Amino acid sequence: MSLSKKIVIATRASKLALWQAEYVRNNLLLFYPEYSVDLLTIITKGDRFLDTSLSKIGGKGLFVKEIEKSLLDNVADLAVHSMKDVPADIQNDLEICSIMHREDPRDAFISNTCFSMDELMPGSVIGTSSLRRESQIKNLFPELIVKSLRGNLDTRLNKLDSGDYDAIILASAGLKRIGYNARIKQYIDSDVILPAVAQGALGLQIRSDRDDMRALLSVLSCVDTTACVSAERSFLRMLGGSCQFPIAAYATLIGNNLLLKGLVASVDGNNIIKSEIFGPVSTAADLGEALAHDILSKGGDKILNSLSF
Numbered sequence: 327m328s329l330s331k332k333i334v335i336a337t338r339a340s341k342l343a344l345w346q347a348e349y350v351r352n353n354l355l356l357f358y359p360e361y362s363v364d365l366l367t368i369i370t371k372g373d374r375f376l377d378t379s380l381s382k383i384g385g386k387g388l389f390v391k392e393i394e395k396s397l398l399d400n401v402a403d404l405a406v407h408s409m410k411d412v413p414a415d416i417q418n419d420l421e422i423c424s425i426m427h428r429e430d431p432r433d434a435f436i437s438n439t440c441f442s443m444d445e446l447m448p449g450s451v452i453g454t455s456s457l458r459r460e461s462q463i464k465n466l467f468p469e470l471i472v473k474s475l476r477g478n479l480d481t482r483l484n485k486l487d488s489g490d491y492d493a494i495i496l497a498s499a500g501l502k503r504i505g506y507n508a509r510i511k512q513y514i515d516s517d518v519i520l521p522a523v524a525q526g527a528l529g530l531q532i533r534s535d536r537d538d539m540r541a542l543l544s545v546l547s548c549v550d551t552t553a554c555v556s557a558e559r560s561f562l563r564m565l566g567g568s569c570q571f572p573i574a575a576y577a578t579l580i581g582n583n584l585l586l587k588g589l590v591a592s593v594d595g596n597n598i599i600k601s602e603i604f605g606p607v608s609t610a611a612d613l614g615e616a617l618a619h620d621i622l623s624k625g626g627d628k629i630l631n632s633l634s635f
């Protein structure tokens with residue numbers, strides 16, 4: 327049996343998701359010019375309830391379930407995900423077979439009046455819907471007011487421009503990808519606001535029985551990013567979390583070793599349990615688990631148990 331020379335990529339319809347799918351499409355065509363690569367656009371639950379706060383809609387993987395169904399039904403051959411949005415545990419029969427080179431993992435500060443977070447006057451309104459960002463901002467700047475901010479990137483920037491907020495926080499990676507970097511006033515150092523698990527990394531998902539696709543997509547994998555994301559995601563998995571929890575982790579490579587920093591925070595920002603671990607890159611997943619146990623034993627367990635959603 328010969329393989330058909332056609333690949334279908336399942337993607338969400340947002341500008342960022344389409345950019346990411348196009349990016350994978352273009353990369354695949356460089357390696358495999360004999361293939362045709364099509365995009366299949368899918369509307370997810372997360373897209374349909376853009377005005378409800380993420381933690382209220384509930385459920386992990388809000389943005390990925392319908393996409394995963396298209397893979398299980400064999401309607402699409404692969405899906406491109408922001409790894410930040412992919413829950414720690416992946417649906418049976420599916421796998422992330424490749425993780426691509428990471429874009430800037432830092433959060434970005436965007437404002438039309440200030441050049442950095444510490445220029446904001448007390449009482450200023452800062453927009454984010456991420457409990458991870460909210461808790462860390464409140465811890466650093468208790469005098470700021472954090473207000474919910476939902477929608478795709480254009481919607482969020484429009485809400486800033488219409489005066490609903492003095493500043494907003496977004497991921498640098500998304501803004502850079504769609505060419506909005508000029509809006510970024512400050513790249514927030516990862517030691518000031520620790521990024522979300524896997525922020526900036528794209529993952530390629532397939533059905534586990536698609537050995538043909540796994541082989542094809544291996545050319546797009548980045549070994550270093552794969553190790554870092556593996557450590558961060560094993561940390562998240564051990565804490566039972568998703569991107570909707572006030573949990574952060576960021577791994578970097580130093581030679582053949584990996585430095586993993588992580589935290590669990592109370593939403594009010596009054597209690598942040600931070601720790602870090604350093605060890606051989608070959609033990610990336612174990613480092614993530616060990617860091618999770620360390621943070622749980624230092625009070626992270628109490629914080630996570632008290633979250634009410």
Ligand SMILES: NCc1[nH]cc(CCC(=O)O)c1CC(=O)O
Nearest residue numbers: 408410496497499500525526527
């Ligand atoms: N939760 C939405 C989401 N998922 C991935 C990104 C940014 C791109 C990335 O992290 O790869 C964003 C937007 C944001 O947080 O500003």
